[in-house]
Amino acid sequence: MKTSDLIGAFILKMLDEANGDIELKRNELAQQFGVVPSQINYVISSRFTPEHGYRIESRRGGGGCIKITRVSFADDRYRQLMHVINGIGDALTQFEAFVFLQNLASYGYIEEKTHKLIRAAISDNTLSAVPVELRDYVRAAITKSMLMAD
Structure with a gap:
């Protein structure tokens, strides 16, 4: 399994455990997986898009805090x-x-x-x-x- 797949699966698991609303620190997550922060950006920008049912809020500084929210498709x-x-x-x-x-x-x-x-x-x-x-x-x-x- 590719590193990007592992990161994506990890984020999905976190979303499931947190009822669809998480906040990540890009630098910490990159360190955890032994990748550069831009790899985390790539995974988020390619797999957690509005078209896939997610809202992303990104804050600069402080380790690159990123909030991911799963949008309900119930409606x-x-x-x-x-x-x-x-x-x-x-x-x-x-x-x-x-x-x-x-x-x-x-x-x-x-x-x-x-x-x-x-x-x-x-x-x-x-x-x-x-x-x-x-x-x-x-x-x-x-x-x-x-x-x-x-």
Whole structure:
């Protein structure tokens, strides 16, 4: 078994024992497995992604504290929303984004307040300081990030 597999299995076991919510110190974990901290980063960034049902919070300094939370799939809504977010692509026009958000709100994937907040954050007016040729890319990135945070 590869070291990355062992590290991944170890983290999964910790998540199971802690009911899906753990805090790790990257440097300590790296030392425990005899690897460099970037190996821990690799395992976390490749196996514990939002697409796999995890939320990651990382803090710099202090040994690289990383919080991993397993998102419950008891409600299939989260899985469906992740599928939709992954389908957004790299760029969204204002019109496409507004229609997309309206559909999410209409089908109950996001609340109306969230819909309005994201819409305000990604409007052409709000993004006026961003060069026109980059706006659609920035808008897509902001939309994805805000939907993930909801």
